Amino acid sequence: MIIERPHVGYSGKRGRSLSLLIVGVLASITSLFVLSVLAQTLVSPQSSPQSPADLSIAFANREIQKHPSNPNFHSELAVALIHKARETSDERFFDQAEAAADKSLGFSPNNFEARKAKVAVLLGRNEAAKARLEAQQLNHEVPDDVTVYGYVAEADTMLGDYEDAEKSAQWMLDLRPNNIAGLIRGAQLRKIFGDLDGAVDFLNDAYQQTPPDQTEDLAFLLTEIAGLDLEMGKLQPADQLSEQALKVFADYYLALEMLARVRCAQSKYVEAVELLRKRNERFPQPRSIWAEAEALNRAGKAAESQLLYAEFEHRARAELLRDDNVNVELIFFYLHHKQDAAEALRIARLQTASRHDVFTLDAYASALYSNGNYAEARTQIEKALAPGIRDANIFFHAATICSRLNDGLATRQYLEKSLQANPVSEVSSEVRDMLAKYSAGNSSRH
Amino acid sequence: MSTMKSRLAFVGLLCLSIPLGLFASSHREAPITALDRAADITDVYVFRSYGPSATAPKVTMILNVDPLLEPANGPTFFPFDHRILYQIKVDNDQDAIADVTFQIRFSPPKYTIPRAPVGLIGFDGGIDGVVPPQITTFDNPGLNSRQTYTVTMVKNGVSTELKNADGSPFYVVPDNIGPRTLKYDSLFREATYKNLSADGVSVFAGTVDDPFFIDLGAAFDTLNFRKIPGGTGVPGVLTNAEDRAKKNFVSDTVSGYAVNTIAIEVPVAMLTSTGKVELASSPAATIGVWGTTSRHQETIRRSPLPELNQGPYRQVQREGNPLINELVIGIGYKDRWSMDQPVNDAQFASFDLNPPIVGVADALYGVLAPGALYSPPAPRTDLLPLVQYLPPIAAPGTPAGPIADLLRLNTGVAPTPPSSASRLGLLGGDPAGYPNGRRLFDDAVDITLRVAIGGVLAGDKCGANHNSPCNVFPNNRLGDGVNVNDVAFHVDFPYVGDSPSGRNRRHIDPNEPGCSGKNTVDGNTLAGDPCPLD
Numbered sequence: 017m018i019i020e021r022p023h024v025g026y027s028g029k030r031g032r033s034l035s036l037l038i039v040g041v042l043a044s045i046t047s048l049f050v051l052s053v054l055a056q057t058l059v060s061p062q063s064s065p066q067s068p069a070d071l072s073i074a075f076a077n078r079e080i081q082k083h084p085s086n087p088n089f090h091s092e093l094a095v096a097l098i099h100k101a102r103e104t105s106d107e108r109f110f111d112q113a114e115a116a117a118d119k120s121l122g123f124s125p126n127n128f129e130a131r132k133a134k135v136a137v138l139l140g141r142n143e144a145a146k147a148r149l150e151a152q153q154l155n156h157e158v159p160d161d162v163t164v165y166g167y168v169a170e171a172d173t174m175l176g177d178y179e180d181a182e183k184s185a186q187w188m189l190d191l192r193p194n195n196i197a198g199l200i201r202g203a204q205l206r207k208i209f210g211d212l213d214g215a216v217d218f219l220n221d222a223y224q225q226t227p228p229d230q231t232e233d234l235a236f237l238l239t240e241i242a243g244l245d246l247e248m249g250k251l252q253p254a255d256q257l258s259e260q261a262l263k264v265f266a267d268y269y270l271a272l273e274m275l276a277r278v279r280c281a282q283s284k285y286v287e288a289v290e291l292l293r294k295r296n297e298r299f300p301q302p303r304s305i306w307a308e309a310e311a312l313n314r315a316g317k318a319a320e321s322q323l324l325y326a327e328f329e330h331r332a333r334a335e336l337l338r339d340d341n342v343n344v345e346l347i348f349f350y351l352h353h354k355q356d357a358a359e360a361l362r363i364a365r366l367q368t369a370s371r372h373d374v375f376t377l378d379a380y381a382s383a384l385y386s387n388g389n390y391a392e393a394r395t396q397i398e399k400a401l402a403p404g405i406r407d408a409n410i411f412f413h414a415a416t417i418c419s420r421l422n423d424g425l426a427t428r429q430y431l432e433k434s435l436q437a438n439p440v441s442e443v444s445s446e447v448r449d450m451l452a453k454y455s456a457g458n459s460s461r462h
Numbered sequence: 463m464s465t466m467k468s469r470l471a472f473v474g475l476l477c478l479s480i481p482l483g484l485f486a487s488s489h490r491e492a493p494i495t496a497l498d499r500a501a502d503i504t505d506v507y508v509f510r511s512y513g514p515s516a517t518a519p520k521v522t523m524i525l526n527v528d529p530l531l532e533p534a535n536g537p538t539f540f541p542f543d544h545r546i547l548y549q550i551k552v553d554n555d556q557d558a559i560a561d562v563t564f565q566i567r568f569s570p571p572k573y574t575i576p577r578a579p580v581g582l583i584g585f586d587g588g589i590d591g592v593v594p595p596q597i598t599t600f601d602n603p604g605l606n607s608r609q610t611y612t613v614t615m616v617k618n619g620v621s622t623e624l625k626n627a628d629g630s631p632f633y634v635v636p637d638n639i640g641p642r643t644l645k646y647d648s649l650f651r652e653a654t655y656k657n658l659s660a661d662g663v664s665v666f667a668g669t670v671d672d673p674f675f676i677d678l679g680a681a682f683d684t685l686n687f688r689k690i691p692g693g694t695g696v697p698g699v700l701t702n703a704e705d706r707a708k709k710n711f712v713s714d715t716v717s718g719y720a721v722n723t724i725a726i727e728v729p730v731a732m733l734t735s736t737g738k739v740e741l742a743s744s745p746a747a748t749i750g751v752w753g754t755t756s757r758h759q760e761t762i763r764r765s766p767l768p769e770l771n772q773g774p775y776r777q778v779q780r781e782g783n784p785l786i787n788e789l790v791i792g793i794g795y796k797d798r799w800s801m802d803q804p805v806n807d808a809q810f811a812s813f814d815l816n817p818p819i820v821g822v823a824d825a826l827y828g829v830l831a832p833g834a835l836y837s838p839p840a841p842r843t844d845l846l847p848l849v850q851y852l853p854p855i856a857a858p859g860t861p862a863g864p865i866a867d868l869l870r871l872n873t874g875v876a877p878t879p880p881s882s883a884s885r886l887g888l889l890g891g892d893p894a895g896y897p898n899g900r901r902l903f904d905d906a907v908d909i910t911l912r913v914a915i916g917g918v919l920a921g922d923k924c925g926a927n928h929n930s931p932c933n934v935f936p937n938n939r940l941g942d943g944v945n946v947n948d949v950a951f952h953v954d955f956p957y958v959g960d961s962p963s964g965r966n967r968r969h970i971d972p973n974e975p976g977c978s979g980k981n982t983v984d985g986n987t988l989a990g991d992p993c994p995l996d
Contacts, residue, residue, distance in 0.1 A: 190759060192497070
């Protein structure tokens, strides 16, 4: 359980608030310089000059001007640009980061920090298999680097190799107890292993240690905690934390997405639509377009939602064969909106060829179910649940599959688990209806 | 709505850059222990006991932790960390896996509240109820901080607690803050628990003088040794007279500092695989010893019961031979080395056989004394006796075992009386000294410089063409100029020296008197040659 919920601006955090003010003043003094440097160098995507990444970019560029052939400053620039990509969701920054890292490697072909930055870019682009290979090589060369263990753990998590991810993340925590990156990796895995309270504990520890001037990092952590609360059905704290994240880092796209999810859970679909519209004003991604389409649909604006669904489909299909894709969402799109179960299954098979994380397996099981292959669907959904994840939706999917197989006991157990995981999930009313039928002695839902 | 996170979120906070350590010493040699002082092993010593109470063959093992403690400190002093498991491990069958383990666990420091108004926090009563009485025993009411410990021997899967016959606890000797406050030597004596059983096991723990002696500043300023006035003129190279002298020519940077020590003395027969004292020529005579510190893990997978949520122990650090991690293991591997087991040391063999420090020294001395100092080329198989069971430490015919950093001791070699012992151990013709075990007065720095850089055990692999003898000047006269400890050692168990008093401790710095050996502190004899600055 979280012991002390982080409250930005709370009286107990007076020092932190003051620090934020100081950072703000410094940033405004330097903002002209920051902007001029940005204008001189890279493409200038929309950005707020006070952001931590901007300051880091400005610093690196200033040092590069003084020491143009020093590889370390080019590596620092690459790292800052990766941070900027996360701040904004503007993927062009990954290209710039890669270019900066390459420049560093041009001066120093084996520059470790530049090579690390290139792995981070691969992870940002979701190229998990390649990132893992590169990170493992770096780990072999310098086994004491905590960040590299984080990269390995991240790639393993993306690919669904959770036991390997756990080994790397555990090593991070052993090597540097309580280090922020290790806590975040640990939180991701605790979530997969079904320990959401434990994940919150880790993220809370990470939040307490994050420097107050790293506003986007703080907002990221608040958003992550909000997401866990949401998955446990704790709507009020999820709401508050998402709002706090937006105060810490204005218009933060991840926090806008999270708050929209909270509004949907609260059945406030119109507000959710507004939030997602705001989020999609800058650098919309297929996933956020899908979210807006869903919210519109639930808000009763079917025509508008269809336009966005079409845009989502177009963009998602363009990424279909890339590592960096939204195939999981695309599978559910074909299942729920296009009623094209065959295409969903085709995409699911494509996706499972390269990764077997719980969400891919859940989508695959759903596609198998919709194609009438219930036995194999059960095998896959049980694989998805094997790490221990406690997700109301996945439990519901498992119950539905077991119901088709006339396994009443398993169906009832999965339904109960779904409600235990999140009593107010988006499927909770369906779960309750189904459970009532089973309690009344029905052995089959359909 | 999808519960999937944006893929960009996965890059979260991966941008943390962890600075890698530069040169560190065994006092803070690896990044992991630079952040965890209480778990930082400074030195391990193991030797055949040579004191008068060792009437039967015994081995003394000492584990020192928590470096460079400033005795002028208080009021809570320097407790051992009760969350750390301290262990001394012994391999007796050449497989680099512990066969006998001594586990030392400390209690949380127990604080009592002073009754009367006191000038110094933590003391009570005394003259007019204001000036506290001198603390001479552990039951003195003025001693407001007490720590106890337990010692468990694990052998053949059986755990045996070593304890006082009357069941009274083992007390930890506190910091020697000064003579008005406490009578350190009385507490030291009281806390020396000798002959706990008929076997003759003895234990001791507390804050004592740091026995390591070194020109730390020079050594870790990339071997920036000092020129000794009237010496060879080459920094780090001693004359014969300087080499023989039982005094210092430059300042001992560790002088005046304390360290937390754990000392255990056991009969040789308790450690050998045969259960008896072996002749030096026996393959069963040589044991390998190392120390470890471990903390509970913060685990990804939690116990379902919160009260049992502490994970298993994870090793924070280990040490066998002195200076291995700091001088031999490369940057980027130091933590990995610290946290791994000796039996897995083959992964570090490339460092053992080609220590990075040798290349540094070659480059430096190529400038300082062109053509004078040549180290043997890699692979340095002459260093294998430090990491395998080989002669001249182990008897011929002893299985070499895997490459593993253990402090090896041939228990069949009788101890050398201190009066005739050499600070240079085996290199000085003293068979009972480092690297055959390690005594407190063995000059680990000079021995390591001569063995690792000078290659004096390498035969004829030195010179410009790597075909000349190595055990010649200057290779066999390398040294930092610190030959002895600043404080005298006890002549019987636990052998360690008294902690300098906080009031009167003296850190001897470059450019000040104290190098000639006339540097008694409590006796106020501070005369002597000044320590050279450059």
